[in-house]
Amino acid sequence: MNEYEYIYMKKRKDFGRYCNFDTVEAKILGQVDHQPQCGDMYVEQTIINAVFHNIPEFSEHSVNTARVKTSARVMTHVEGGWPKEIDYSEAQDTLKYRKRLEKDPAYVSAVRQLTKQTVPCLEMNNTIDLFQIYFQDEEPDHMPEILNLKTIALFKDPPDETRSVTKIGWHPEGPTKLVGSYSNLRFQRMSEDMPMSSFIWDISERNDPLMELRAPSPLICCQYNQKNADWLLGGSYNGLINHYDLRKGPSPCMKSSVEVGHYDPVYDVVWLQSKTGTECASVSSDGRLLFWDVRKLSEVQDECVLNDGNKEHPKTLGGTSLEWMQEAGPTKFLVGSEHGIILSCTKRPKKQVEIGSWFGSEDRGGYGKHFGPVYSVKRNPFHVKFFLSVGDWCAKMWMEELKGPMLQTPYYPAFISAAGWSPTRAGVFFLARQDGRLDVWDYFYRMNEVALTQQVSDRALTCFNVQAQGRLAAVGDAGGTITLLQLCDGLVDPGPNEKNLIGMMLDRETKREKSLDQIKKQGGVARKDDKDGAGGMTIDKTKYQEREKAFFTELNMTGDDLGTTLPAR
Structure with a gap:
């Protein structure tokens, strides 16, 4: 006689809700009196373990899911699925093919069909009761007024000698790697045995660097190529430009020559948008903005001498920072100088690079320049006509059509050394201070205080x-440590209509500054017409010096020459 067995399959959500067990006190249901004479009726045996239960057994059983047998197997991954005319080793060709494929209506319908198949898999074993409150005692984690920064990793400079982290560059293909440039900017304290290497870090591996970048001189800046992630561009302390190809090793595959390179340390470099992806620019304190092609670093493609705009006796201004953004215009460059002035340079094809504006220069009709070198110039990624600069104890916001700053933060007790805009929120920017603190400003919610x-x-x-x-976000300090911070959702997720509201606010401030400039010009004409000079403005030098001395005393800075006692970077 053949025996047949049938197993019924059910999903977990078909069983209903989970059992709700409660703790109750013990109760006596019955009592049997002790009778010693009953023991003579039984024969003593070895003690055994027995298990009893009151669940009846039937031939039909319910199971959750069928058992799946797993085994480890080796798989070889080979790039495939591309048409014959597409070379999958070329990133540019594959990117163009993907963009063309995404516009195909068949691709959209295929994705929707796959989505329908994945929905039942996601809903499997889903037993959530829609009418039960699961998070009654919990509060939402992220509110606009509750902001926080979480430290998730520390990357310390491996050498024993203390060096500063001068620049940080993120990998273009996501938050996986970052490159840190290490150098000692206090040049007189630089020892002969100071290490020259910089390092690439993996955010998941915090003990040892992923790769070492070797250079004959310490790297002050280093950036990834946005098209080819294996290429890096580094600027050295001795003025040379180093081109790295990580596929060929940790040493630079090509370097600029001493005859045509910078004479002073290279403070900033940027990759430019081009068909080949090989063009770049660099700025140095020797007062030159140079343009390169990494395929031929033996010669300079173009050059711009940074000056103060004086036609009779031009004065060279050393460059300390460089900003370029494709959205603002491929020919526009912003250069921060050692004299606290920001220069706007224009590079047109087959023409000499020209300096169009001097922001903050009093000789060029501007005002509000920084009291120290401009360490950072950053454009707003959503409103590219507006940019942020730091160079003393405050941060200033500028507009391309104005010669002076339109907004300014209050003066800090410590020098500000770096700044950056949020790439996802139009009204958020960050300020790094020399007292070890990081300030976050959120103009979308408040403009009068730090968020x-x-x-x-x-x-x-x-x-x-x-x-x-x-x-x-990555922050570098003077001890050679890179701190990796995780931003909360309030600093990442944009507010409702934030981009348009911030744009309206910036436009309002621009109109206000233009009106004030017009009033000042009218006042200047009126003073010229006053022959007696009654309408002129006089400044009491004694009161001016007293106020200036009180200002520096409040900042714990004393000395005869206050201009030379600025904190060293």
């Missing part, structure tokens, strides 16, 4: 960079 201040390090902060997705 968040956090102590990041005990040493002075030297550089700052936000990852392209806006979730992670």
Whole structure:
């Protein structure tokens, strides 16, 4: 006789809700009196374990899911699925093919069909009761007024000698890697045995660097190529430009020559948008903005001498920072100088590079320049005509059509060394201070005070960079440590209509500054017409010096020559 067995399959959600067990007190249901004479009726045996239960057994059983047998197997991954005319090793060809494929209506319908198949898999074993309150005692984690920065990793400089982190560059393909440039900017304290290497870090591996970048001179800046992630561009302390190809090793595959390179340290470099992806620019304190092609670093493609705009006796201005953004115009460059002035340069094809504006220069009709070198110039990624600069104890916001700053933060007790905009929120920017604190300003909610201040390090902060997705931020300090911070949702997720509201606010401030400039010009004409000079403005030098001395005393700065006692970067 053949025996048949049938197993019924059910989903977990078909069983209903989970049993709700409660704790109750013990109760006596019955009592049997002790009778010793009953023991003579039984024969003593070895003690055994027996298990009893009151669940009846039937031939039909219910199971959740069928058992799946797993086994480890080796799989070889080979790039495939591309048409014959597409070379999958070329990133540019594959990117163009993907963009063309995404516009195909068949691709959209295929994705929707796959989505329908994945929905039942996601809903499997879903037993949530829609009428039960699961989060009654919990509050939402992220509110606009509750902001925080979480430290998730520390990357310390491996050498024993203390060096500063001068620049940080993020990997273009996501928050996986970052490159840190290490150098000692106090040049007179630089020892002969100071290490020359910089390092690439993996955010998931915090003990040892992923790769070492070797250079004959310490790297002050280093950036990834946005098209080819294996290429890096580094500027050295000795003025040379180093081109790295990570596929060929940790040493630079090509370097600029001493005859045509910078004469002073290269403070900033940028990759330019081009068909080949090989063009770049660099700025140095020797007062030159140079344009290169990494395929031929033996010669300079173009050059711009940074000056103060005086036609009779031009004065060279050393460059300390460089900003270029494709959205603002491929020919526009912003250069921060050692004299606290920001220069706007224009590079047109087959023409000499021209300096169009001097922001903050009093000789060029501007005002409000910084009292120290402009360490950072950053354009707003949503409103590219507006940019942020730091170079003393405050941060200033500028507009391309104005010669002076339109907005300014209050003066801090410590020098500001770096700044950066949020790539996801139009009204948020960050300021790194030399007392080890990081300030977050949120103009979408308030403009009169800092939204968040956090102590990041005990040493002075030297550089700052936000990852392209806006979730992670890296901060470098003077002790050679890179602190990786995770931003809360309030600093990442944009507010309702934030981009348009911030744009309206910036336009309002621009109109206000233009009106004030017009009033000043009218006042200047009136003073010229006053022959007696009754309408002129006089400044009491004694009161001016007293106020200036009180200002520096409040900042704990004393000395005869206050201009030379600025904190060293």
